[in-house]
Amino acid sequence: MTTFDDRESAFENKFAHDEELRFKAIARRDRLVGLWAAEKLGKTGADADAYARDVVSADLKKPGDADVFEKLRADLPADVGDAEIRQQMLDLLARAVQEIETQ
Template structure:
């Protein structure tokens, strides 16, 4: 019975680790998207940092990416940046890849 319990604990530990990594990737991706949008809005470095944090916080409003897309697209539109929602979604995809790469390199 000990072998089975050991396997169960190992699976639980792997699941927890995978969830932590996924969370870190999404948080880093959101920060990168915030920086991307801030650059398009021509924000100062201090404003860019604050905006990137705000985008990370926006992800906690609801499950999925819609809250981030809504915030970034809305802010870009309000700043008169010529961008469509599809561009924001593409940025999310591209920044996910970049965030995963950065996280793997840092470990």
């Protein structure tokens, strides 16, 4: 049973590690997409950072990405389409994962 217990513990540790990395990647993505949106809104410096923090906070309201998308959609002008927002979210998630993996 010791080998089985060791394997079970290893799987649990890997799951916990993967979930931590997933959380970090999504939080980083939210910050990056917040900075992208802030630029679209003409915000710079401290205002852009504050907006990015608001986007990160928005992600804590509901599970999944819907809350972030809804915040961005509500804040961004109509000339920024839904597809562009979703594409930025995907692209910046990939960038966030890459940044975390290279740390």
